[in-house]
Amino acid sequence: MSMEIYYFSGTGNSLAVARDIAGKTNGKLISIASLMDKESIKTGADVIGMVFPIYYEPYGGVPLIVRRFIQKLENISSKYIFAICTYGSGSFKSLKFLDELIELQGGKLAAGFMVNMPNNMAGENINNAQKQQKMFNVWKENIDIICGYVKARKEGEFDLPNVLVGKAYFLIKLIVTPLIFLFKPITLRHLKKYSNSSGKSYEELLPLMDNSFYTSDECIGCGNCSRICPVRNIEIVEGRPEWLHHCEFCLACFHWCPEGAVKSSELKNTVRYHHPDVNISDMLEQINR
Ligand SMILES: Cc1cc2nc3c(=O)[nH]c(=O)nc-3n(C[C@H](O)[C@H](O)[C@H](O)COP(=O)(O)O)c2cc1C
Ligand code: SF4
Ligand code: SF4
Incomplete structure (x- = not known):
């Protein structure tokens, strides 16, 4: 199995996550930003990973650069594609939006994972060292599970525990998702x-x-x-x-x-x-x- 992991990151949360996954799976780490001069992106890998932060969830959460990157992807119909999105407070429909973008290129998002990380935009958890550490710990505890899914090419959508909101997050997500518009x-x-x-x-x-x-x-x-x-x-x-x-x-x-x-x-x-x-x-x- 050959794997490429494409990442975009502003403050390192998504880069740290992408690096951890690449380290455990022998995946090749590739920066999305470094490819943006290319007209099209053809990949020989069987497995494609995308790791990036969520920006403005009501507008789909997928950063504009990641959308442009996806539009450049060619011959992805037979690939196993997974995504890991890091977010600060809550994310609701971004994996669905991402799947729609990938489908427009003839592919399919097989598995998506949401990872709660310090919010680089709001003050709510980036100045709370304890919460930050807990987020990093939750991530570390789940790396092997995610790698297991990817290696077995399992399909599905998974939220790692949300440290900021706690157990109520899943209920909030259920209520907010259809209303996010x-x-x-x-x-x-x-x-x-x-x-x-x-x-x-x-x-x-x-x-x-x-x-x-x-x-x-x-x-x-x-x-x-x-x-x-x-x-x-x-x-x-x-x-x-x-x-x-x-x-x-x-x-x-x-x-x-x-x-x-x-x-x-x-x-x-x-x-x-x-x-x-x-x-x-x-x-x-x-x-x-
Ligand atoms: C422009 C912008 C918009 C964001 N919007 C959201 C959001 O809608 N929901 C959320 O939970 N986090 C949001 N965040 C927080 C980031 O998704 C989060 O901190 C992410 O882990 C940052 O990743 P990075 O360190 O790889 O850049 C936003 C951050 C930025 C910069
Ligand atoms: S993309 Fe915008 S926010 Fe990011 S480093 Fe460049 S100027 Fe700053
Ligand atoms: S704004 Fe900061 S990073 Fe930019 S040139 Fe000035 S000191 Fe350097």
């Missing part, structure tokens, strides 16, 4: 506000979310934000970052700035975070830098 207008208003744009669709507004970023006087012009950006959306001009408006809003520039100088009007209460097992050079590899 009700959160769309709130999300759109939020995106319009912080992207400072009157764009009409999610796809138009998200790339403009970099309008929420600005720098403080702590900026030392080191250029890390520009190097770490997975979609080359930052240019350093006269020693300061300038955002180019094709953002994924992955928050890598915000969280990895060594001086905490990248600010966002949207993230007033968010403390800087990255997964403890991932360092800046791991992140730079995502875009071959």
Whole structure:
């Protein structure tokens, strides 16, 4: 069995998960961001894994870059495809949405796993060391189970325990899933506000979310934000970052700035975070830098 594991990550949660799976299955780890210049992606592997964070669940949760990646995939009809999505608070319909995207390319999502990790956007669990540790422990306890599913090519959808919400999560999920569309207008208003744009669709507004970023006087012009950006959306001009408006809003520039100088009007209460097992050079590899 040959396996390729494609990943996208802003603060390392999804990279750490992808690396753990690759380590246990002999899978080849491939960065999605590093492939985006290609017109199409053909793979000789029998098993394809995708690991990425959930962004804005009411709009399907799948990051725009991952959607573009899927559109480039060719001859995937006979592959066993699995996905692991990391999320911060709750995720409801993203695996279904992902399956629809894969089906448009002639494939099928055989197995999907949801993994609760520190929320790199909200303050709710990234400044609670105990909860963070519990999330990492839950993940470690479940790696072998997930690898077992993948190796046996079993099908299905699985939520690992949600540390933030606890046992009530499954009940909440049952109730919220059919109603998630009700959160769309709130999300759109939020995106319009912080992207400072009157764009009409999610796809138009998200790339403009970099309008929420600005720098403080702590900026030392080191250029890390520009190097770490997975979609080359930052240019350093006269020693300061300038955002180019094709953002994924992955928050890598915000969280990895060594001086905490990248600010966002949207993230007033968010403390800087990255997964403890991932360092800046791991992140730079995502875009071959
Ligand atoms: C733009 C954005 C939107 C997000 N939306 C959601 C969401 O709708 N639901 C959720 O549970 N977590 C959400 N999160 C949290 C991330 O999914 C979570 O922290 C993830 O593990 C980050 O992975 P990474 O470290 O690989 O980037 C969002 C994060 C970002 C940056
Ligand atoms: S990473 Fe931070 S300090 Fe370095 S150039 Fe970017 S904003 Fe300035
Ligand atoms: S500009 Fe910042 S938030 Fe936007 S894609 Fe680049 S690193 Fe991510």
